[in-house]
Amino acid sequence: MAEQRSGRPDWDEYFLKLAMLVSERATCPRMHCGCVLVRDKRILATGYNGSIPGQPHCDDVGCMIVENHCVRTIHAEMNALLQCSLHGVSTKGATAYVTNMPCTNCAKALIGAGVAEVVIFSDYHDTLAEEFFASAEVPLRRIAQPGVEIDYDLASFSSARRVRSESDGCDGSC
Numbered sequence: 001m002a003e004q005r006s007g008r009p010d011w012d013e014y015f016l017k018l019a020m021l022v023s024e025r026a027t028c029p030r031m032h033c034g035c036v037l038v039r040d041k042r043i044l045a046t047g048y049n050g051s052i053p054g055q056p057h058c059d060d061v062g063c064m065i066v067e068n069h070c071v072r073t074i075h076a077e078m079n080a081l082l083q084c085s086l087h088g089v090s091t092k093g094a095t096a097y098v099t100n101m102p103c104t105n106c107a108k109a110l111i112g113a114g115v116a117e118v119v120i121f122s123d124y125h126d127t128l129a130e131e132f133f134a135s136a137e138v139p140l141r142r143i144a145q146p147g148v149e150i151d152y153d154l155a156s157f158s159s160a161r162r163v164r165s166e167s168d169g170c171d172g173s174c
């Protein structure tokens, strides 16, 4: 599988892979989720599940469990929508690429924010998202998980330079 390299990722793979990358910043050990909001093949915002800005992270102080869910974090989809809210970006007609099936509340928020399509590769227990998307006529597409490797090979591109070490004085711009 890892040997297969069929060229550039298509758009779906590109944005879902970005969502996977974004999820690396998640701060709750129970779930790492990433979301990328896209319109016309342009990224509007990204989000991962993490604490309210300035407040302690689950990774540092433990989860805050209520009815078997951690409630400390703002979910990835909500954080992406909130970033749009902070910067005055309309999400009408956007596509949400999410690593996991949204929870019920995030599904409702995405629908309410005018998101027109949701793309995922992984399911999630305990959610009414699919029913809400169906009743709102928001298409939900499940696609195969994109490759887990990122093909970023500095050695293949002569104009890119690897930073060799701290000691040789190269800061990457040489």
Ligand SMILES: [Zn+2]
Pocket (backbone or CB within 6 Å): 027, 028, 029, 030, 058, 062, 063, 064, 070, 071, 072, 073
């Ligand atoms: Zn947590």
Ligand SMILES: [Zn+2]
Pocket (backbone or CB within 6 Å): 075, 076, 077, 102, 103, 104, 105, 106, 107
């Ligand atoms: Zn959620």
